[in-house]
Amino acid sequence: MEVYYNPVVCRLNQERRRRKTGLYIHYPFCQTKCSYCHFVSSGYEPESHRRWLSAAQDEIRRAAGLFSEHLLIDTVYFGGGTPSLLGPDEVGSLLASVRQNFEAELREVTLEVNPVADPERIKGWLQAGVSRLSFGVQSFDPAVLEVLGRFYLPEKVARLLEEARRVGTDNISLDLMAGVPGESARTMEINLKNLLELKPNHVSVYLLEELETVPFRTIWEKAPVSEEVAARAYEDYRLRLEAAGWLQYEIANFSQPGYQCRHNLKYWRYQPFLGIGPSASSHLANFRWTNPVSMDAWLTAIASGKQSFSEFMELKPEEELRECLAFGLRLREGVLLSELKLHFPGLDFSAFETRSKQLAADGLLQVDNGRVRIRTEKFLISNSIIGELLY
Secondary structure, three states, rough: OEEEHEEEHHHOOOOOOEEEEEEEEEEEEEEOOOOOOOOOOOEOOOOHHHHHHHHHHHHHHHHHHHHHEEEEEEEEEEEEOOOOHHHHHHHHHHHHHHHHHHHHEEEEEEEHHHHHOHHHHHHHHHHHOOEEEEEEOOOOHHHHHHHOOOOHHHHHHHHHHHHHHHHOOOEEEEEEEEEEOOHHHHHHHHHHHHHHHHHEEEEEEEEOOOOOOOOOOHHHHHOOOOOHHHHHHHHHHHHHHHHOOOOOEEEOEEOOOOOHHHHHHHHHHOOOEEEEOOEEEEEEEEEEEEEEHHHHHHHHHHOOOOOOOOOOEEEEHHHHHHHHHHHHHOOOOOOHHHHHHHHHOOOOOOHHHHHHHHHHOOOEEEEOOOEEEOOHHHHHHEEEEHHHHOO
């Protein structure tokens, strides 16, 4: 299905303002694909890497030709895949394309980094313009790492963080997983001990999800972790991370003051973002679209000059409001009704306000001075709370 951007551009023209926008760049290759990963990626090979890099440059230029007068790029996020396979010069060339083609004031540039990355590359990435490093550690417990198929020594992470700080950044995030087969009573203690020693400014804690189509499903079926056990692990992390100084600002994310991920906040605050690369999604004005999932389909679309999408939709105001609420309620700060009413002036909020009061009476929501938020101790059942609120 080929779709042209004319309606998006027309809507942006009507808004008549330049919007601060996040740019997501999806790097779709890994040296080894993790068995639990459901993100779009495939094995690394030099020729595919070269073709991706050239096409990503082309897509940045073409997107700028359509949208540059309407957008101010202030965050960039390199995700994947394993974007730390990109050399510092390649990261630098992509960021140079962003600056050359868009109005850009980059306040945050994140690079996801595999813990087996070469520490010698860190200085080059920072010199190229990266300001935030996100390490996919998953666990410091060797038993859990073995189950996940992650074969590296936890000491390697310490060396990477030490090098990052030595050469110029303390804006560091570590990703952990909870509710994994192989966890024991010691796993939490091992992970917290390492976090307290390493002192990253940001920590993410994710539960395993979407296992239906990934190889890890076989491992899970042999040693499943009950919902109750996974919930206790998550709750333990939540309480102990906050006690140690990492404030939970989103369901899965904790940070020290001032170190929230600016780019990811755009998703949860329903702010605009533009995606580059296969499977990358975009949200501008009241339109949302997703690039072709496969590398070949994406390359063909870029080469033809006529983008095709795995999904493209124009959102009605009612749909936008539901999405805005669903994303915003993932945040500790919740949503402010007065701002929503200004943004959606033609919509009736009475049913939403009635349900909010009922859920607050049931102890699931807090409603204070027009701000609606899910109680942090109820974050783990946020999907059901949001479902009751919106439908």
